[in-house]
Amino acid sequence: MAKRRTSSKKPLNSSEQKPSIFAYFKTRQAKTILGSFLILFSFFLCIAFISFFFNWQEDQSILKEFADKTVRSKNLLGKIGANLSNFFIYSGVGIAAFIVAFQILLTGWYILFKKKFSSLIISWNWSLLVMIWISITLGFAYDKYALLSGVIGYEINEFLQAFIGKTGLVILLTFFFIAYLVLRYKVTFDKHIETLKLKREEREARKAEEEVFNETTQETVTPVKTVEKTETVPLKTDQKEKSVVELSLEKKQPTISKYSDVTSKKEEISLNTEKSTGPVLKTEIAKEEEKEVEIDVEIDVAIGRDEEHSTENLSNQLVKDFGEFDPTLELGNFKFPTFNLLKQYNESISIDPEELEANKDRIVDTLKNYKIGIAEIKATVGPTITLYEIVPEAGIRISKIKNLEDDIALSLSALGIRIIAPIPGKGTIGIEVPNKKSTIVSMHSVISSKKFQESTMELPIALGKTISNETFVVDLAKMPHLLMAGATGQGKSVGLNAVLTSLLYKKHPAEVKFILVDPKKVELTLFNKIERHYLAKLPDVEEAIITDTTKVVHTLNSLCIEMDNRYDLLKAAMVRNIKEYNAKFKQRKLNPNDGHQFLPYIVLVIDEFADLIMTAGKEVETPIARLAQLARAIGIHLIVATQRPSVNVITGIIKANFPARIAFRVTSKIDSRTILDAGGADQLIGRGDLLYTAGNNLSRIQCAFVDTPEVEKITDFIGSQKAYAEAYQLPEYVDDESGTSLDIDISDRDKLFKDAAEIIVTAQQGSASLLQRKLKLGYNRAGRLIDQLEAAGIVGGFEGSKARQVLVPDFIALEQLLENEKNQ
Structure with missing residues (x-):
């Protein structure tokens, strides 16, 4: 037996003396090290994951070359970070992998601060389920492998869709x-229903309390009368009532407390006074009556302030209820032209080192022949020109180099040499030399450029590209007018098409209108298809694009009337320009009943201006000069093109x-200076080469090329969409030669005579400007209507600056007067 005991003890002793493998990890030092490591490792994973999203394509090729030291990874944390990511x-699991990093951070936190691991295990279990759910959801949103879903989400999504379809998934x-x-956060629907019921009950109780309060505040001093008719009560109740009333008088303050407090006090006073005798409590009741009157007065003042505040910001309330006014709402489904309507060209600029070197040597040699030394030379290659x-x-005069323009052109055997001496903003002299192989700048590349798409200009125009191959975008609203000139065939018509195309790609039909004048009758005819979208014209005119000189004169004068009308609206709105006016109108601070409306920009495009000057002369020059001087602030801008400057x-x-101003190639230096x-x-x-x-x-720019088929596709695309009922109507212009004499004959009266009479009688103001605003007429036609109303006896005679007296008091008298005229 003893031997058995000793043999049984030996293994026990040996096990006690043998050190445990995990014994060290139970110490505080080990937990601190492990927790810190996990926290830092979670940050390591986050940095690697973020870097992977930017560099994953470059790192795909080196994932299998982990042991190769010569291969470098783009990931911020090297190959290990790239492989882990x-x-x-x-x-x-895609982007849901960040949950793994967060859970590792949480684990390190639990180890470091001795938290319970039971909740950590639950968190890991739920996190794994959430990661899979996010991965599958993102895999469903993307049709192919994506970083957001990962391979797991994509494969599970494909597997489930094959069995239950997209709807089932x-x-x-x-x-x-x-x-x-429900399981994680114990969310149940009955709690939400109960919460909604409680809120509704609280709202109803508050409403009922307010109604009771309003009723009590509207009562007169009736408690005195009820007290006089009540029976006598014991003296104890008198004392109680007196203490209550005195307490309320002592706490009287100039402000009103909550509704419930006032109501409860009033009920308490009225209940006590009903049980009291008249002779004993007359003093207390009188004090109570004074207090009630004071409360009524204070309540009335408070209600008055609330009503005043509610009517103070009417426009803000309208914006809050209905939102800002949207001028594009009538054509809310309008779609801007797509990029695929424009043709793409091979626009890669080919740099020929031999050509650059040869030109450099020729420039240096030519200048050396005239004893002009060069310290440094640099070349910038553009689509058409190299600078x-x-x-x-030191010591070389700039004018000496400037005078060698023709000699340098001769040595380079090239046309179009231009010397910029000096280049503004730089301490260098520029020599522009045409490339042997020029590159076509397509309208597609200009319109789709980031600079044009992200521009916040009012009227952005993409003209083309500069020598440094940057898209050149300018704002027509800030120019505010543009003058174009160039000889025949040098790109002037293409430049006009580029301007119009830029605005069509950027502005909604409600925001801009065009008036197109085309004396040649063939340059701008394609834009007829967008008449009811973008064009403006005179009333009762068939074609929106103007080709007749007489109609040009009428249109320009009508535009002057429109300018005057707009300035009247700006004056009434107390603003300085169209941008401020439209912003105020969108915020519903201007009443449409007063004639206010959203004002679109109007761009007047005149091709072949020289032909108009030759045929119409001063009749055209005068309104154009007036528009150019005054129309900028109210959103009317002019683009005038001519062959002969x-x-x-x-x-x-x-x-x-x-x-x-824009100048294409001209024939002489005199025209260039003009x-x-x-x-x-x-x-x-030539060929679109221009100076701006x-x-x-x-600035030297290569104009963007827009071919006729491209313009036709754009106008077809816009013209096929829903349009306004008619083109934008300009005010009617009546020529002075038509006369302004009184017209008594009923058959010769204006067709708007009856409408004008009703407006004048309703407003009881005989003013031509009133008819201009209400009927959108020109001054001449409104004046003729006033003369016809005077002849009919509806308004009185001319009284200087005062409005004419209205002789007809109401509609009944007006109808009777018009009926009597018919019977005569």
Whole structure:
């Protein structure tokens, strides 16, 4: 037996002396190290995951070359970060892998601060389910492998769709989401229903309390009468009542307390006074009566303030109820033209090093022949032109290089050489040399550019690309008018099409209208298809695009009337420009009943301006000069193009109000100075090569090319959509030669005579400006209507600056007067 005991004890002793493998991990030091490691490792994973989203494509090729030291990873945490990210994100659960990093962080936190692991295990279980649910949901949203869903989400999504379809998968995902909320957060519908019931009961109780309060505050001093008719009561009740009344008088304050307090006090006083005798409590009741009157007065004042506040910001309340006014709502489904309507060209600029080197050597040699040394030279290659920037040696005059323009052109055997001496903002001299192989700048590349798409300009125009191959975008609203000139076939009509195309791609039909004048009758005819979308015209005119000189004169004068009418609206609204006016109208601060309306921009485009000057002369020049001087603030902008920029066509008055100018190639330096006030336009190479100035520096641009089939596709696309009932109507212009004598014959009266009479009688104001606003007429026609109303006996005679007296008091008298005229 003893031997058995000793043999049984030996293994016990040996086990006690043998150290445990996990004994160290139970110590505090080990837990601190492990917890810190897990927290730092979670940050490691987050950084690797974020870097993977930006560099995963570059790192795909090196994932299998882990041991190769020469291969570098783009991931911020190297190959290990790239492989871990690929495993968890791309091959795993996608973006839901960030939950793994969060759970590792949570685990480290639990270990570091001795938290209970039971809740941690539950958190891990729910996190795994949430990761799978997110991965499947994102896999359902994307049709192919994506970083957001990962391979797991994609494969499970494909498997489930094959059995239950897309609809079934949506139902299944929704079910698991609801089950997760119910099981994880104990969300039940009965709690929400009870909460809604409690809120409704509280709202009803509050409403009933307010009604009781309103009834009590509207009562007169009736408690005195009821007290006089009541029976006597014991003296104890008198004492109680006296203490209550005195307490309320002592706590009297100038402000009113809550409704419930006032109501309860009033009920308490009335109950006590009903049991009291008249002779004993007369003093207390009198005090109580005074207090009730004071409370009524204070309540009336408070209600008055609330009503005043509610009517103070009517426009803000309208915006809150209905939202801001949306001018595009009538054509809410309008779609802008798509990019695929525009043709794409091969626009990659080919740089020929041999050509650049040869041109550089020729420039240097030519300047050396005239003893001009060059310290530095740099080349910038553009789509059509290459700019060579040279830094001359010290002591060289700029004018000396400028005079060698023709010699440099001869040495380079090229046309279109232009010297910029010096380049503004740089300490260099520029020599522009045409490329042997020019690149076509497509309208597609310009319109789809980030600079144009993200522009916040009022009227953005994408003209083309600069020498540095950057998209050139300007704002017509800030120009505010544009003058274009160029010889035949140099790109002037293409430039007009580029301007119009830019606005069609950016502005809604409610925001801009065009008035197109085309004396040649063939350049702008394609835009007839968008008449009821974008064009404006005179009333009772068949074609919106104007080709007749007489109609041009009438349209320009009508536009002057529109300008005056708009300035009247701006004056009434107390704003300075169309942008402020439209912003105020959108905020519903202007009443449409007062004639206010949303004002679209109006762009007047005139092609072949020289032809109009030759045929109409001063009749055209005067309204254009007036519009150029005044129309900027009310949103009317002019684009005038001409072949021959001579001084008798582009006069000093017109030039002074057209600071923004575009010059295509012209035939002489005189024409260049006429349009630009500087030379250079005669040195252009044509085919869309242009110089642009806004009154300061000249910029050389290659105009974007828009072919006729492209314009036709754009107009067909817009014209096939829902349009307004008619084109934008300009005010009617009546020629002065038609006369303004009184018209007594009923058959010769204006067709708007009856409408005008009703407006005048309703307003009891005989004013031509009133008819202009209400009927949207020009001043001449409104004046003729006033004369006809005077002849009919509806308004009185002319009284200077005062409005005419209205002789007809009401509608009945007006109808009787018109009926008597018919019977005569």
